[in-house]
Amino acid sequence: MTNFKDTMNLPQTDFPMRANLSTREPAWVDFWQEKNIHQRAVAAREATGAPPFIVHDGPPYANGHIHMGTAYNKILKDLVVKYKTMRGYYSPYVPGWDCHGQPIEHKVEQDLGPKRMAEITKPELRELCRDYAMGWIDVQRNEFKRLGVLGDWDNPYLTLTHDYEAGNVEVFKKMYLDGVVYRGRKSIHWCIRCHTALAEAEIEYYDVTSPSVYVAFKLDGMLDAFKAGYINGESVQSDASASLVIWTTTPWTLPSNVAVAVSEDAAYVALRGADGNLLVLAKERAEAIAEVLEMDTENLPLLVDGSGQVIEVPGSELTKLTYQRPIPDAHPDLKGRIVVGEHVDLSTGTGAVHTATGHGHEDYLMGQKWGLETIMPVKENGVFDKNAGPFEGLHIYKANPKIVEWLKDKGTLLAESKIEHSYPHCWRCKKPVIFRATEQWFVSMDHPGLKHAATAQAPAQSLRQSALDKVDSFNWIPDRSKNRLSGMVESRPDWCISRQRSWGVPIPAHRCKDCGEVVANAETFDAIIALFKEHGADAWFTTDPADYLPAGTACTCGCEQLEPESDIVDVWWESGVSHTSVLQARPELSRPAQLYVEGTDQHRGWFQSAYLTSIGAYGKAPWENLMTHGFTVDGEGRKMSKSIGNVISPIEITDKLGADIIRLWVATTDFTVDVGISDEILTRVSDSYRRVRNSLRFLLGNTYDFIPARDALPHAELLDTDKYWMIRLKQLHAKVTAYNDDWKFYLAQREALDFLGEFSALYIDVLKDRLYSDAPTSTSRRSAQTVLAASLNLLVRTFAPVLVFTCEEIWSFMADEWKLDESGEVVESVHLCDWPEFELDLSKDDIDTQLSTFEQVLAVREQVTKALEDARTAGLVGKSQEAVVTVRSDIQVLDTLRSIDSELLEEMFIVSEVNFEEVEFDGEAYVESVVVPTADNSAESEDAEVEDLAEAEANDDTHIEVIITKSSLEKCPRCWNYRELGTDTSHKDVCARCASVLTQLGFSC
Ligand SMILES: [Zn+2]
């Protein structure tokens, strides 16, 4: 038999079917780096004066490998940068790292060990921390690059560089001079292990077991109302004393006790204690406490008056008395005060609240309100100083049992047990934290000082007010994330920004050596900015202030001896001011950025610190769009954790499946909620990936001899089928673009993937005969190729921001003639391309006709396909090419089908022949496929009728029956279609179409 293979236009491409992403991708990373692709894409937009779209990187912390959450975030940013770049925006991406802070210092400290730590100087310690950070920056940089993220990797921003450090001072200066930054004494969360103050964002809650003790605070004197009372018929002894009963779970705070808070209007009563003295507490709590104290609750020993009425006094009455502080040794003259507090809660405790102004937020507020003393016997390492009297030198947790013992000895301990409760812990070392009053630096939320917020009509605003006013000044993605940030701004306390650590930017202020006052003004700040810019913050620790401060800088007391602050700023402050240190400082960037995008946890972290410092310094948000994404969780929605064993590492997936698979996963997830990842999910993503790859490979393979400029047909001259798919491409382009512009990347991806599914099943599959068998330059083949080329051009760019490696690989396999820019140069990388334009050159009438025709034709095709399957199952036909299809329907359907060229219908159904038979259906709407064998060549002919094979389809108006018979024609040895052979005598073996092609090719056998 003649071999016709060489006369066919079989697909030609070296683009591999197997992706082997994990092996191939790294070469592309090198290629982009060598060719400066990102920088060139940015420069090209800059040259045309394109509008900016700056995606500002929230800096990951420079310790440890990247995890799924960081990978997700970075890929999302990269997707936006690449898309916006293609859309013609100037979008330089400057990645950053958060390099200072406690975790790094802690790690270096651990590595050094306590002995070397004691010897090392601050500058030496800082040097080690810097090395540690820089090491991890290199690791993470390679990991991010490996994910296909493009950016200015050689020139990232680091919070430890001189310029960056100076930016901190610029913001500090503005807010300090407005009075919004202040120094004050305040009870704050304090980690005694890390020796530092902690912000709200650095606190985690865990259950712990604490001592639960009831203590009697002996009152100085006795209320008259109590003196006249009786208990169980006996009058109060003249020498009896009365004590307030308090409850605490932190006995170590008792040395700091200065007051007891009571409820102003609540009733207080007295019980007779075991020693005959009175115990005063809230009436509402009397029974519960009596039970704790193991009293006879059936017959409570309550103090009553002569008529047997329980004697009650309001809390306000108690405030006339003082009491003996529980552990008074260090301050023997200080009397405990009884004060009224709105926070006193009668659902727990005794209604008399132990108050140590240095050890709690409420306590601190009570101190402010009533002018109470603050006794702070706890040193920063958690050890008592001399203010704790007999407990000096003890660690607070070791002191707990000792203090309880001591109270027992004194006879003031009423009861003791254990309690399990939720307690704040340090986010870093996971140890319980304490409240501790210290001198700290704060950002005031309510000081009405913001100058830029002042107008002729309104006075300067507070930071809280200004921050709340501005929440409508930018775009929230998604909308609902607005409540998170504004809710936190609304309720947060003042922001404690000082940390007692070494690895960071110093608080840029000085203290008078004489009187301790803060010395800071515009001139000192400017001097510090200059110092940091030139020598970095390290100079703070090594340079004499007199060497950099303006001559004559002095305290208001006249003293010129100034000492630099030893605290550093909160690391959140540092990363927050990147709007100044990066966006404003770098010439290629600008403030505000067009987009900040981070996970939801950053509403209390970076988003908040960036927002507050930007509002504080400039009265404006640092962004135009604020995008929040969910957490990455496992397939069942659980947080990833080592203990569950459900951690998926992006590096492992990259090594196993390839970065494009992770990227496709990111792009197809709805980022506004938590996003799941598991092996099963990755398998599904890999399947989608394979479909994309195979489809694009088909497009490459069947356009090898097609040069768009030479061979493309005008759209109006395309065959109907091709016209229809050209219209569908246009629709796809419009939808994908609209979804992407609306931040709905996952909908854009799903649209594209769904399209590809239909495209390959309904189009690519049926085109094969025409592409392979028609004459190479025939109009019919060129018509199909025109659509395939347009698809390839569109899809390779549409998927480029997501499948960055695969699309670059495809681009490299596309002929140079396809990749010319406006000046006729070959575009070297798909990432230098613009987002595709898609001009559809068809009249509106033509478009409408094609859409409505094909809607019907494809519906019929569905029925034909089902009928063909049934016919195959029944053994009537083998390949569909053997089948003759008869469509029985009403005139309207048949007219539509007839409006299409019969060859195209045969092609679309992949059958030998399509016939029509007009029938009148009665009212009932249904669709049926019937298989009828031809009379002559089917043994099973009699019983091969299959009824009710198809279900009624949605279109109620359509009445269709499909009848399949086997073709009586012969199989053409060239195209394998069943056709009349030998009609062309010059090529007797083949069908007429093939004969004509062979003639054109000059083929003779
Ligand atoms: Zn800690």
Ligand SMILES: [Zn+2]
């Ligand atoms: Zn002074």
Ligand SMILES: [Zn+2]
């Ligand atoms: Zn043929």
